[in-house]
Amino acid sequence: xxxxxxxxxxxxxxxxxxxxxxxxxxxxxxxxxxxxxxxxxxxxxxxxxxxxxxxxxxxxxxxxxxxxxxxxxxxxxxxxxxxxxxxxxxxxxxxxxxxxxxxxxxxxxxxxxxxxxxxxxxxxxxxxxxxxxxxxxxxxxxxxxxxxxxxxxxxxxxxxxxxxxxxxxxxxxxxxxxxxxxxxxxxxxxxxxxxxxxxxxxxxxxxxxxxxxxxxxxxxxxxxxxxxxxxxxxxxxxxxxxxxxxxxxxxxxxxxxxxxxxxxxxxxxxxxxxx
Numbered sequence: 001x002x003x004x005x006x007x008x009x010x011x012x013x014x015x016x017x018x019x020x021x022x023x024x025x026x027x028x029x030x031x032x033x034x035x036x037x038x039x040x041x042x043x044x045x046x047x048x049x050x051x052x053x054x055x056x057x058x059x060x061x062x063x064x065x066x067x068x069x070x071x072x073x074x075x076x077x078x079x080x081x082x083x084x085x086x087x088x089x090x091x092x093x094x095x096x097x098x099x100x101x102x103x104x105x106x107x108x109x110x111x112x113x114x115x116x117x118x119x120x121x122x123x124x125x126x127x128x129x130x131x132x133x134x135x136x137x138x139x140x141x142x143x144x145x146x147x148x149x150x151x152x153x154x155x156x157x158x159x160x161x162x163x164x165x166x167x168x169x170x171x172x173x174x175x176x177x178x179x180x181x182x183x184x185x186x187x188x189x190x191x192x193x194x195x196x197x198x199x200x201x202x203x204x205x206x207x208x209x210x211x212x213x214x215x216x217x218x219x220x221x222x223x224x225x226x227x228x229x230x231x232x233x234x235x236x237x238x239x240x241x242x243x244x245x246x247x248x249x250x251x252x253x254x255x256x257x258x259x260x261x262x263x264x265x266x267x268x269x270x271x272x273x274x275x
Contacts, residue, residue: 034107041234
């Protein structure tokens with residue numbers, strides 16, 4: 001199974017005061033913590049083995065997410081007492097021999113992670129960056145100048161488009177082994193290293209739904225979009241790993257089909273009533 005690493009150790013300072021008591025990856029989107037949505041999506045696309053990097057309020061993340069078995073995942077945790085940046089903690093994975101998907105744990109998207117991963121494998125690049133075209137409105141009049149600083153054009157409050165990192169990446173083991181073992185090493189440091197050393201880097205353009213929840217207004221928008229498009233974001237739960245054992249239970253006298261019987265099932269030794 002493909003491996004994924006979710007970075008969930010940030011302090012979420014832009015979402016204060018909420019993140020003083022709740023880590024950003026546990027912020028609710030609809031009825032679900034955003035991290036649960038991410039985990040269920042990853043499992044749906046074949047990423048069953050997941051490592052979650054935790055720091056700030058990490059014990060809460062571990063308590064809520066657990067080992068991931070309820071979603072069909074195998075989750076372990078990497079705890080860091082000192083911040084290492086978005087990419088710094090990947091130095092712990094320097095013995096991997098296959099590419100790994102790395103992503104932030106505080107974003108909402110309906111990307112197909114398996115297609116991104118397959119595109120990376122075909123590209124022969126050491127790094128693939130998920131890219132989203134972000135429209136940025138400029139609230140001022142913008143002048144176009146020539147080389148002599150003369151005005152040759154004017155645009156009133158234009159909307160500019162930039163190819164931006166989605167916070168989703170695929171890295172080859174060779175690149176991971178270049179990450180320093182200590183100190184802060186963010187995505188900006190990784191990009192600087194790749195450009196300086198001419199390490200092959202690819203982009204994967206995505207045109208679906210993608211939202212960062214870093215600010216209160218972003219979180220509110222994400223909650224609205226999630227409610228409107230829940231089927232695109234939240235895959236169904238996987239089937240139980242153990243067989244169901246059904247038995248008849250009498251409600252009102254002898255079992256008599258729909259009018260008198262309830263069905264129960266046992267999964268992993270637990271008993272639950274199906275109305």
